[in-house]
Amino acid sequence: MTHSFSPDSLLAVRFHNARPGLELVTIIDAALPVALITADVLAQDSKNLPLLDEFVLRLVQQRVTSQRGISGMLGLPERMVDQTLAELFRSDDLRWAPPAPGTEPANLRLRLTDKGRVTAETAAAVEPVRVNQAVVYDQMLWKVAPYNRNATMRRGQAEDHGLIMLPAARSGPVEDGDITAADITALLRENGTTNREVLQVKSISQAPSRRVLPVKILVYADEERADIQLGVVVDGELSHAHELVLIGHGGAKALGITVAPPPERPVLEADLEAARVPLQEVTQHRAEQAAFQLGAQHPTPAPPATLEPQADEIRAIGVFEHPEILEQALTHARRRLLLISPWIKNAIITTSFLGKLEARLNRGVKIDIAYGYEENDTKTDPAAVRKLNNLAARYEDKFTFTRLKSTHAKVLVYDDVWVTTSFNWLSFKGDPDRTYRMEEGSLVRNRQITDVQYTRYLELIDEQRR
Secondary structure (H helix, E strand, O other): OOOOOOHHHHHHHHHOOOOOOOEEEEEEEEEEEEEEEEEEEEEEEEEEOOHHHHHHHHHHHOOOOOHHHHHHHHOOOHHHHHHHHHHHHHOOOEEEOOOOOOOOHHHOOEEEOHHHHHHHHHOEEEEEEEEEEEEEEEOOOOEEEOOOHHHOEEHHHHHHOOOEEOOOOOOOOOOHHHOOHHHHHHHHHHOOOOOEEEEEEEEEEEOOOOEEEEEEEEEEEOOOOOOEEEEEEEOOEEOHHHHHHHHHOOHHHHHOOEEOOOOOOOOOOHHHHHHOEOHHHHHHHHHHHHHHHHOOOOOOOOOOOOOOOOOOEEEEEOOOOHHHHHHHHHHHOOOEEEEEEOOOOOOOOOHHHHHHHHHHHHOOOEEEEEEOOOOOOOOOOHHHHHHHHHHHHHOOOOEEEEEEOOOOOOEEEEOOEEEEEOOOOOOOOOOOOOEEOOOOEEEEEOHHHHHHHHHHHHHHHHHHEO
16 A cells, blocks of 8 residues: 655655754644634626627727627627617617717717727626625734635634644734735735726624634754744745744744754664664655655656565654554554553544544454553643543443553554654643654564563553552
8 A cells, every 4th residue: 555644744855954954853733813804895897798799899899880780790680789789888888979060860880988998808897896705814924815714723722732823913803904905806816716806895894703724833953952943834835924923923932842852762672673774764765755645846657665564664763753653553453552651632632533542442452541650740631531531431341541650651552563662642732841852763563572562561551550
């Protein structure tokens, strides 16, 4: 099967070299403050002319100025031409030319109005309309923006998911003078609407609920972890404008983002360490595959050699691969799934996470989850613990959820895979202590070795149970 990379992994491949001399340490989920605005506007819409209207206007433009002459040129009954002329008079595209002195009224000639001249040249009719125009207002840049309204979410929901809140340019609601007719016209053009020009913004109304747009923050740091720079990815692209505003607000320091040296990864037994594929080689393979998935400018004729499951596999895993492995365990485990993590956060124990766990349980998978760091643990969310306890109570024969006295272990076991790492499996999102490190671990895919480790960790859970 073809490996499918997470959005963060694909962003890492695209933008890891965006800051020369710095290393991409992590990618953080963030929330851009926006307002949902409905603007009452006066606009003019252009629409394609019916074919007969266009022919009549073009003939008058070429000095065929009598009803009979137009009818003869088009080979149509005068009745049809008269109906079209009436419509064009009604839309102010045609008029009668003033009669010359001594000219009989029957010899009046047709003329284009100024509007009709534009209509003939563009072959489009223009009509004024008053409409309600929905727009999204970027409160960080304080301007209208071409964002999808359906991609926004309630601010409270974003906070529950642990998203970092980006700053607004100013407090208070968006006011009438903050949005101009030219702003909305430009926005319509950017979104592909070319047949409407806004002439005037009569008034605006703002939705009462506070909304945000999910975005990504890329955290870069130098080797000493002293120089920290942030990139902001909006709608899949780096936004220099948002980055400048963020710098003006104090950058990483203002958001409480710090970067620490990488922690020591758990060391495997000597023979496994000797066989372990190093991180640099694994990262290169993943970059090649991700670039192929992205549809690189010069893709190889066929996908590069993959790091797909093998009979035996011992290799490094980097920070961006950990969530993918957890996702794979949650969606593909067939026999067993064991997780040990010091802390548990609401941002991880979502409805989706619980649904995937329950799907595994209903397929007969045995699940063990354990957590606990200190006696008075303030870094674990009680609500997340309660959700897992409730699920465990419904599947007592298949799911054990255990509070440990204290553990530093960060372990994932599913089927024949064992991962030992410095990565916090159940708290890598939503931690208010925003200190980030380049986490590294080891993945071993081997039935015999994994069986031994699985038994070992079940015993550890039993010994450390509170």
